[in-house]
Amino acid sequence: MQVHQGNRLACSLQLSGDFFSVQGESAMQYENHAFSAFSARTSTAPDLIPLTASFSDRILMIKPYPGLDYRHTDLANVDAVLHDLYHSGTACASEQWGNQHSLIEFIKRCKQQHVDIYLAPAIHSPDAYQSTLTLLEHGAHMLWNLSIEAAYVKLSLAYGNFDDQQQIVDFIERDIAGEHLG
Known part of the structure; x- marks a missing residue:
């Protein structure tokens, strides 16, 4: 089973429940009761940005x-x-x-x-x-x-x-x- 990073998740194909990651690069795989990473993506903690959960409907x-x-x-x-x-x-x-x-x-x-x-x-x-x-x-x-x-x-x-x-x-x-x- 593929594990996707939420900000790289793409819509599923039409008439399907199969999801995939952008550029086909899943973050991890779950197999035999264990997770394994596909790539060594490094991420740093982002600076805090003063946002509210306000999404524009325009x-x-x-x-x-x-x-x-x-x-x-x-x-x-x-x-x-x-x-x-x-x-x-x-x-x-x-x-x-x-x-x-x-x-x-x-x-x-x-x-x-x-x-x-x-x-x-x-x-x-x-x-x-x-x-x-x-x-x-x-x-x-x-x-x-x-x-x-x-x-x-x-x-x-x-x-x-x-x-x-x-x-x-x-x-x-x-x-x-x-x-x-x-």
Whole structure:
């Protein structure tokens, strides 16, 4: 049986109860009535951050799919959007199939309505796809090296505890409990 670290646990596969860890790296295995660690992850005690258990309910999460029409996305009562990405850290950056399907146009709409837009998951690399770089050039914020689940929790906590944009960014970028990969 695999033992997972909570901040690296990914959603189970559809129609399955099988869970797995991000990047397939379970923390431990339980076998023959004993635990054995898979890796020698070292963690230091994090500095205490003045947080309350206040999670914002004004974070909208969007999962991309072919044909996604952003015109149907209501940004009323939304402070931030977390946009999931395909496996390679990309989403539709093209206007080839119409503006309503372009994440670039949606980013522009978010900016006009003063809604922050974040993208995840993606591993930080100098070899990022051009479409990923284009999304960032248009004002999206990449949450590098975080699973989509960890990114959502961090955004919810950040927007539930801080009003200042710099405090929000600092909190999201800070590795609190080993949630940042790599």
